[in-house]
Amino acid sequence: MEYTINYNTGAGNITIETSDIESLKALADEGSSYTQQIITIEDNDGIETARREWYSYLSGADECDDPIRFGTFGYYGDWIE
Numbered sequence: 001m002e003y004t005i006n007y008n009t010g011a012g013n014i015t016i017e018t019s020d021i022e023s024l025k026a027l028a029d030e031g032s033s034y035t036q037q038i039i040t041i042e043d044n045d046g047i048e049t050a051r052r053e054w055y056s057y058l059s060g061a062d063e064c065d066d067p068i069r070f071g072t073f074g075y076y077g078d079w080i081e
Contacts, residue, residue, distance in 0.1 A: 002044040008037040025050060025079050034070040052076040 003021075005014045005028040012031065018024060021041065028039050032052075041050040056074040061067045068076040 003049070004042045004044075005031065006040045006042055007031065007033075007035060008040065009035050021050060021081075028052070029068060032068050032076060034073060036074065039076065050079050050081045052079055 001019060002015060002017045003024055005016075005024060007013060007028075014027065014031065016024065016027070024041050028041060029052075032039060036054050036056060038054055039052040040048050042048050052068070054074060054076055055061070058069070058072060058075060060077070061069060061075045064075075064078045066078055
């Protein structure tokens with residue numbers, strides 16, 4: 001199946017044919033940057049299959065298993081499926 005990593009910035013999205021969602025999430029993490037936008041993975045019908053929420057504060061980051069922190073500016077929480 002074809003999936004798109006959507007950084008929700010209007011640029012930089014990646015579309016890949018795979019059945020391995022975990023590798024897609026890892027690839028999305030590698031491409032993450034400080035945009036203050038959510039990161040989503042969508043199937044070829046545009047249906048969201050996973051997302052990382054952006055939080056513009058640090059409170060709660062320590063409760064996540066795998067946050068992506070951007071200094072004191074905020075963090076992406078764990079993947080939600």
